[in-house]
Amino acid sequence: MKPLLEIKNLSVFYGLIQALKGISLKVETGSIVSLVGANGAGKSTLMKTIIGIMKARSGEIYFKSENILGFKSHEIVQRGVSQSPEGRQIFSDMTVYQNLLLGAYSKKMNPDEIRNRMEEIFLIFPVLKERLLQQTVTLSGGEQQMLAIGRALMIRPELLLLDEPSLGISPLLTEKIFEVLVQLKNSGTSILLAEQNAAMALEISDRGYVLELGEVIYQDTASNLMLNDVVRKAYLGV
Amino acid sequence: MGKSNWLKFNNMDSTLHYLLLPLSLFGIIAIEAMGLQLILGGAGLLTLGHTAFFAIGGYASATFVTYIAPALGFQNPALLLIFGTLFAIFLSGASSFLVAIPCLRLRGDYLAVATMGFGQIIENILYNIPQLGGASGFTNIPHLASLWLIWIMVTVTGCGLYRFYQTGIGQAILCSRDDEIVARCFGMSPEKSKMAAFIVGNMVTGLAGALYVHTFQFISPVSAGFQKSVEILLAVVIGGMFSIWGSLLGAAILVLVPELLRFLPHHLSGGLEFLVSTGLLSSRISHLMMDFFQNSMLIFSLIVLLILKVNPAGANSLLHSFHQSLKRTLKIRTRGEQANEAAS
Amino acid sequence: MLDFIQYLINGVSVGGLYALIAIGYSMVFGILKFVNFAHGDLYMLGAYLVMNLGLLVLPIGFAIPAGVIACAIISVTINYFIYRPITSKNRLILLISAVAVSLLLENLIQLIYTAEVHAFPFSLPDDVLLIGERLIIRQMDIWVTLFTLLLALLTWLFVKKTKLGYGIQAVASNRTAALINGIPIDRIVSLTFFIGGILAALAGTLQSMITNQLHPLMGVAAGLKAFSAAVLGGIGSIWGAVIGGFILGISESILVGLGFSTWKDSLAFVFLIFILLMRPQGLLGKKQLVKV
Numbered sequence: 001m002k003p004l005l006e007i008k009n010l011s012v013f014y015g016l017i018q019a020l021k022g023i024s025l026k027v028e029t030g031s032i033v034s035l036v037g038a039n040g041a042g043k044s045t046l047m048k049t050i051i052g053i054m055k056a057r058s059g060e061i062y063f064k065s066e067n068i069l070g071f072k073s074h075e076i077v078q079r080g081v082s083q084s085p086e087g088r089q090i091f092s093d094m095t096v097y098q099n100l101l102l103g104a105y106s107k108k109m110n111p112d113e114i115r116n117r118m119e120e121i122f123l124i125f126p127v128l129k130e131r132l133l134q135q136t137v138t139l140s141g142g143e144q145q146m147l148a149i150g151r152a153l154m155i156r157p158e159l160l161l162l163d164e165p166s167l168g169i170s171p172l173l174t175e176k177i178f179e180v181l182v183q184l185k186n187s188g189t190s191i192l193l194a195e196q197n198a199a200m201a202l203e204i205s206d207r208g209y210v211l212e213l214g215e216v217i218y219q220d221t222a223s224n225l226m227l228n229d230v231v232r233k234a235y236l237g238v
Numbered sequence: 239m240g241k242s243n244w245l246k247f248n249n250m251d252s253t254l255h256y257l258l259l260p261l262s263l264f265g266i267i268a269i270e271a272m273g274l275q276l277i278l279g280g281a282g283l284l285t286l287g288h289t290a291f292f293a294i295g296g297y298a299s300a301t302f303v304t305y306i307a308p309a310l311g312f313q314n315p316a317l318l319l320i321f322g323t324l325f326a327i328f329l330s331g332a333s334s335f336l337v338a339i340p341c342l343r344l345r346g347d348y349l350a351v352a353t354m355g356f357g358q359i360i361e362n363i364l365y366n367i368p369q370l371g372g373a374s375g376f377t378n379i380p381h382l383a384s385l386w387l388i389w390i391m392v393t394v395t396g397c398g399l400y401r402f403y404q405t406g407i408g409q410a411i412l413c414s415r416d417d418e419i420v421a422r423c424f425g426m427s428p429e430k431s432k433m434a435a436f437i438v439g440n441m442v443t444g445l446a447g448a449l450y451v452h453t454f455q456f457i458s459p460v461s462a463g464f465q466k467s468v469e470i471l472l473a474v475v476i477g478g479m480f481s482i483w484g485s486l487l488g489a490a491i492l493v494l495v496p497e498l499l500r501f502l503p504h505h506l507s508g509g510l511e512f513l514v515s516t517g518l519l520s521s522r523i524s525h526l527m528m529d530f531f532q533n534s535m536l537i538f539s540l541i542v543l544l545i546l547k548v549n550p551a552g553a554n555s556l557l558h559s560f561h562q563s564l565k566r567t568l569k570i571r572t573r574g575e576q577a578n579e580a581a582s
Numbered sequence: 583m584l585d586f587i588q589y590l591i592n593g594v595s596v597g598g599l600y601a602l603i604a605i606g607y608s609m610v611f612g613i614l615k616f617v618n619f620a621h622g623d624l625y626m627l628g629a630y631l632v633m634n635l636g637l638l639v640l641p642i643g644f645a646i647p648a649g650v651i652a653c654a655i656i657s658v659t660i661n662y663f664i665y666r667p668i669t670s671k672n673r674l675i676l677l678i679s680a681v682a683v684s685l686l687l688e689n690l691i692q693l694i695y696t697a698e699v700h701a702f703p704f705s706l707p708d709d710v711l712l713i714g715e716r717l718i719i720r721q722m723d724i725w726v727t728l729f730t731l732l733l734a735l736l737t738w739l740f741v742k743k744t745k746l747g748y749g750i751q752a753v754a755s756n757r758t759a760a761l762i763n764g765i766p767i768d769r770i771v772s773l774t775f776f777i778g779g780i781l782a783a784l785a786g787t788l789q790s791m792i793t794n795q796l797h798p799l800m801g802v803a804a805g806l807k808a809f810s811a812a813v814l815g816g817i818g819s820i821w822g823a824v825i826g827g828f829i830l831g832i833s834e835s836i837l838v839g840l841g842f843s844t845w846k847d848s849l850a851f852v853f854l855i856f857i858l859l860m861r862p863q864g865l866l867g868k869k870q871l872v873k874v
Contacts, residue, residue, distance in 0.1 A: 105764055355848075542682040
């Protein structure tokens with residue numbers, strides 16, 4: 001079966017600096033793939049390029065066998081890709097409700113469908129229902145992260161991209177969020193997860209890619225990676 | 239006095255005489271443009287009230303020569319010119335300091351509108367001072383400058399600004415333009431740099447104003463107006479806002495193009511009439527085309543838009559591609575670029 | 583006291599027109615964080631387009647909507663072809679190009695219609711109402727004020743209640759987040775320029791109907807004043823623009839009533855400097871939103 005997401009030889013430049021040097025990776029349908037690596041390795045760059053915020057110089061990105069490289073962001077989102085971005089990017093002068101509503105922008109949903117979908121998301125993140133009409137600036141970091149994910153889930157994406165969800169969040173909360181990710185995988189959502197916290201990420205993943213200075217230096221099943229000595233020393237703190 | 243006589247001796251050729259005024263204006267506008275270049279291209283500040291300081295300089299020198307100097311009792315033309323000009327530079331520097339205090343902390347768009355507003359206010363004030371001539375302008379200003387003097391000042395100013403860019407302050411100005419955060423890391427204060435660029439740039443412009451009134455013997459509040467500010471802005475952008483040569487080129491375009499356009503209709507009208515007579519072109523469109531070529535502002539604004547699309551560094555930069563080594567000696571670069579070039 | 587009310591009455595309709603233009607400035611600033619220097623000239627352009635259609639002996643019911651929409655389309659086109667390619671690059675270049683566009687419009691109109699003042703083919707009812715033996719209201723002022731308030735309300739409702747309006751709010755709030763949520767940014771920006779163009783064109787048309795004349799530079803003063811009004815009320819806020827517009831209009835009227843009519847045109851600028859120094863976010867603006 002063809003992978004849901006396949007990236008071939010992707011190169012991205014920041015001006016004269018090459019941030020991604022010919023990256024290739026795959027995400028199979030119904031799996032969780034982790035992207036681990038140090039700060040500046042290129043994880044966020046890759047995430048931004050997939051969703052269309054950054055432009056690639058060369059390479060291909062196939063989503064459901066269609067090359068989406070060069071597509072505008074809204075065209076990519078319409079096809080079923082969603083992201084919880086680096087820094088969460090909440091609409092900070094709006095309420096939780098309005099943020100979730102905007103999450104559904106790219107799909108034609110009538111008010112009932114929107115309501116139902118929100119209810120489904122409240123089952124996953126009950127705290128969002130509690131804070132529904134509050135301004136998002138009053139939310140804690142963890143709650144904002146849950147909002148970012150919840151918002152990304154509004155369109156029932158086939159592929160969910162998460163850029164550093166554990167950043168600035170307590171380990172306990174991170175565990176909860178990662179449990180949610182496993183739940184999502186089990187209900188059919190494929191996930192690409194960029195994480196500095198390699199241990200936790202690989203634990204829930206099927207496959208992993210280790211990024212260093214814009215290149216993939218290791219790729220294997222998650223379990224193999226966790227057993228790999230070099231990876232353990234460098235990224236798992238063992 | 240001696241210089242003017244010398245020129246009279248040399249004005250045997252009527253063409254030379256005809257060129258005298260445009261060439262003088264060219265030099266004066268070149269100085270004004272160099273002042274704006276420091277502010278716009280050097281510091282990256284868009285100001286839309288630049289000619290107000292030109293006018294302040296001009297009125298200042300005229301006032302000095304007409305009212306103050308006689309009261310102080312001296313008549314020597316050279317002294318009049320020197321002190322008048324110094325007074326002009328002082329006043330335009332001081333007034334730009336006052337304007338800078340509220341305005342320079344504003345971000346780009348607001349700064350532009352605020353300076354435009356100040357320009358209007360200064361124009362308004364000038365209209366309302368009868369001693370300075372009011373709406374009809376300041377007349378009977380003695381002719382103290384000469385073409386040679388103007389062009390000497392152009393050279394002095396050009397070289398002076400070039401050296402200025404190489405000083406600590408000059409480098410701070412350029413760095414702050416490109417990246418305020420990095421500039422701060424190097425101990426530079428972007429606020430002080432911008433203030434310095436603004437004041438120095440306007441003092442240079444005040445000098446231009448002084449030279450203007452002593453050449454054309456007249457100045458009116460229109461010189462402070464928005465229209466004029468925009469003209470000089472466009473000229474600097476077209477010529478090349480990132481280099482001193484660009485200001486020269488821009489001034490040339492601003493002064494010479496309307497002159498050229500004056501000759502154009504003669505040549506153009508023949509061709510257009512022909513087209514109209516054969517029915518290929520309606521006479522209304524033909525008139526439109528004739529008027530189009532008379533409207534230099536329209537042409538300038540189109541050229542600016544084109545330049546900003548193609549190469550924001552302006553016409554000068556385009557020429558630079560052809561005359562690299564010659565331009566290199568007179569173009570501004572940061573020390574970093576110089577070091578890079580030395581290393582490679 | 584009664585005089586003061588008269589000044590109020592005199593200034594309200596002008597304030598309404600400032601408000602319409604100011605809304606356009608605010609909305610474009612909200613989504614692009616950029617002051618469109620050429621916006622005031624759309625006020626002038628709209629009036630000229632309507633005039634032209636009117637001179638072609640089109641009835642008012644057709645000339646005005648057609649002219650206004652044409653102006654809005656030009657506004658969108660200017661953004662699409664001139665501003666859009668530059669927005670990501672240098673801010674300075676964007677500002678300069680806005681100045682150039684402004685000049686281009688003014689001189690183009692001067693080219694086609696000459697720099698003189700033109701007569702406007704449509705006008706508003708001239709009747710005057712007398713209230714309580716001392717106060718005078720022109721009927722047209724009532725209509726214009728009501729109309730501008732209605733337009734402001736419609737614009738506000740559009741932005742707050744419709745899906746596209748939500749899109750505008752989203753882009754103004756956080757551009758990256760909007761991108762990520764699949765909001766088509768280019769379309770939203772075009773829509774904003776369209777709305778701004780409509781409002782400015784209507785304001786220009788109304789002004790020309792009140793004074794029965796128009797000229798190519800009428801947008802310069804109006805634009806600067808409307809910008810001041812937008813900043814006064816809080817740039818980025820629709821009701822801020824409205825309030826700022828009315829405050830400015832009424833203040834100008836008071837100034838004229840007190841005998842300082844020669845300073846009327848500088849008042850907007852004084853307000854601008856004052857508000858930028860004292861409270862940069864404007865009356866209705868939120869503190870963190872604007873880096874001034």
